[in-house]
Amino acid sequence: MSGVEQLSGSTRIDPFADSAPGHYSDGLIMVVHERCPATEAGRPPIIARTPHFCLRRSGHRVRLSHRIPPERLDNDLAGMLTEELFTPGWLSGAEVFERIFTGIVRSTVDDPVRAWSVFYDNTLRRIRDAFGTAPGGTGPCHSSIAAMAPVYERVLRLVPEGRVLDIGSCFGFLALLLAERPETSVIASDIADGTVSLLRAIARARGLPMGAMVCDGARVPLPDRAVDTVTVVHLLEHLSPEHGAEVVDEALRLARRRVIVAVPYEDVPNAAYGHVRTFTPDDLERLGKRSGLPYRVDEHHGGWLVVDRS
Numbered sequence: 001m002s003g004v005e006q007l008s009g010s011t012r013i014d015p016f017a018d019s020a021p022g023h024y025s026d027g028l029i030m031v032v033h034e035r036c037p038a039t040e041a042g043r044p045p046i047i048a049r050t051p052h053f054c055l056r057r058s059g060h061r062v063r064l065s066h067r068i069p070p071e072r073l074d075n076d077l078a079g080m081l082t083e084e085l086f087t088p089g090w091l092s093g094a095e096v097f098e099r100i101f102t103g104i105v106r107s108t109v110d111d112p113v114r115a116w117s118v119f120y121d122n123t124l125r126r127i128r129d130a131f132g133t134a135p136g137g138t139g140p141c142h143s144s145i146a147a148m149a150p151v152y153e154r155v156l157r158l159v160p161e162g163r164v165l166d167i168g169s170c171f172g173f174l175a176l177l178l179a180e181r182p183e184t185s186v187i188a189s190d191i192a193d194g195t196v197s198l199l200r201a202i203a204r205a206r207g208l209p210m211g212a213m214v215c216d217g218a219r220v221p222l223p224d225r226a227v228d229t230v231t232v233v234h235l236l237e238h239l240s241p242e243h244g245a246e247v248v249d250e251a252l253r254l255a256r257r258r259v260i261v262a263v264p265y266e267d268v269p270n271a272a273y274g275h276v277r278t279f280t281p282d283d284l285e286r287l288g289k290r291s292g293l294p295y296r297v298d299e300h301h302g303g304w305l306v307v308d309r310s
Contacts, residue, residue, distance in 0.1 A: 164231065165222070218250050229255060
């Protein structure tokens, strides 16, 4: 995966929690937007300084400062954090990643709804700008947006008009792009209530009549054949093989016409993003054969399984 896709710890993270201007704090981390040069007097010693971040430790808490401007607040933040702090080993763990990510968004713009609106506006605009271009051609090497744009673009081509359920929506960029199509009705789902509440607020702010529900992707509270298409995009790498197979079974139960599964191909699971397994084409072939329905497996910036009922 490229970007924050499954905020597994987000059941404990409130994206709209109260915070002081330019600050975000919880029991584990503190994030500060350095809007003015600050003196070092009385501050904890620096653990690491990178092009975008300054990391310190204050007691048992991580303290991160940054100067990311609102115009650069988008999902490429995920790549910056991974390259500068998590891959070198200065920080570790998916939940820490999620809290830091949330803290940077919230500390960059004071009003919480406005902060997330800026984040979504910037990200969705840059996703559209990246459509039709080769990822990594001219953008930064850490561009999560450039890496995911061809995945979203292909899903938009594969999803026919009708009712769509997006399982494991996380931030819901794909669900929002689908909901913008006049012939498409969308339900987004995720296991994290914080993520779903955020997506509901953003859809409402953008005037999109999109449904959103909190549920395990293996147990969706909808009747059989409730939707035309089910999308499971960059979710299965976050789940055990057993749980992932249950999610695919649930998608097949719910879809009248088509199930679309996309996964990244990685040599090792990206732990910063909460990945716990890798995939090969053979893994997707096994899932397709298990469905007992016509299917195809191919590769396009990762692996794809498309199962059709008709």
